[in-house]
Amino acid sequence: xxxxxxxxxxxxxxxxxxxxxxxxxxxxxxxxxxxxxxxxxxxxxxxxxxxxxxxxxxxxxxxxxxxxx
Numbered sequence: 001x002x003x004x005x006x007x008x009x010x011x012x013x014x015x016x017x018x019x020x021x022x023x024x025x026x027x028x029x030x031x032x033x034x035x036x037x038x039x040x041x042x043x044x045x046x047x048x049x050x051x052x053x054x055x056x057x058x059x060x061x062x063x064x065x066x067x068x069x
Contacts, residue, residue, distance in 0.1 A: 003029050012068070018045040022068045 006029070010021035023044075027037045030051050038050040 007068070016045075019047075019068050020045045023047050023049065026068065 003025075006025045007022055010025050012019050012022050023039075027039070027049055030037050030049070035051050035053065040048040040050055
């Protein structure tokens with residue numbers, strides 16, 4: 001709930017479609033949990049965040065793809 005509240009509170013008006021504050025909130029949240037974060041893209045206001053959580057066992061994978069906007 002705290003993550004959701006922080007994301008909702010982050011400045012992200014559209015236009016101009018600036019998600020930089022949301023990117024900071026989410027990447028900080030992931031990093032504080034020991035997860036490596038990779039940013040993909042050229043526009044700091046519209047970066048994609050890639051984060052992998054590796055399991056200890058082989059098997060099927062779950063992929064989550066979402067939008068911050």
